[in-house]
Amino acid sequence: MKINWTKYLYIFTILFFALGIFNITFAWLGFICMILPFVLLIRDKKKTWCQKYCPRASLLSAVYRGRKSKGRRTPEWLAKVDAKTFFLAYFGANLFILMMSTIMVFRGRIEAMDHVRFLIAFQLPWDIPQLINVPNIPDWAVHLSFRVYSMMFTTTVIGLILGWFYAPRTWCTICPINTLSDMGLKNQKEG
Numbered sequence: 491m492k493i494n495w496t497k498y499l500y501i502f503t504i505l506f507f508a509l510g511i512f513n514i515t516f517a518w519l520g521f522i523c524m525i526l527p528f529v530l531l532i533r534d535k536k537k538t539w540c541q542k543y544c545p546r547a548s549l550l551s552a553v554y555r556g557r558k559s560k561g562r563r564t565p566e567w568l569a570k571v572d573a574k575t576f577f578l579a580y581f582g583a584n585l586f587i588l589m590m591s592t593i594m595v596f597r598g599r600i601e602a603m604d605h606v607r608f609l610i611a612f613q614l615p616w617d618i619p620q621l622i623n624v625p626n627i628p629d630w631a632v633h634l635s636f637r638v639y640s641m642m643f644t645t646t647v648i649g650l651i652l653g654w655f656y657a658p659r660t661w662c663t664i665c666p667i668n669t670l671s672d673m674g675l676k677n678q679k680e681g
């Protein structure tokens with residue numbers, strides 16, 4: 491019997507958050523989810539990542555699998571350009587803050603962030619444990635790790651909330667990766 495292993499990709503999402511508890515620098519793995527979709531998009535000229543491999547979408551499908559889907563559709567207001575633009579701007583702002591703050595930590599201008607935040611600014615009321623102590627990790631690397639982990643945490647929580655109220659993969663409608671991929675495909679067709 492052929493196993494459809496793509497059904498189990500959600501394990502990588504769980505693993506990602508679990509590894510952060512061992513050591514936050516595992517959060518650098520999050521860059522795979524930001525870079526690989528576009529590598530595959532350029533190679534295949536279609537959204538291969540979204541259609542087959544995205545571990546976050548797999549998690550959303552797995553969490554809400556078996557739930558009655560009747561009446562649970564993606565709301566129209568979320569499918570509008572404004573909502574997509576808003577989340578794209580949020581993603582851009584996040585990346586900008588991530589880069590600039592990491593540079594400032596590197597240059598010793600600000601302290602490294604050592605906690606997880608929700609929506610860029612809201613610090614979680616608990617610290618995640620660090621079960622493996624890796625010596626000599628530079629502050630900027632720790633800071634970058636917490637920023638990436640926070641980004642992934644925020645979008646996953648929003649995805650789970652949207653999936654609870656609407657269709658499981660409602661997040662995909664406004665996901666910045668999706669919006670950027672659509673823009674890239676449109677440019678390819680026109681170009």
Ligand code: SF4
Nearest residue numbers: 540544547662665668
């Ligand atoms: S739209 Fe975003 S969350 Fe959905 S499959 Fe694509 S990358 Fe994953």
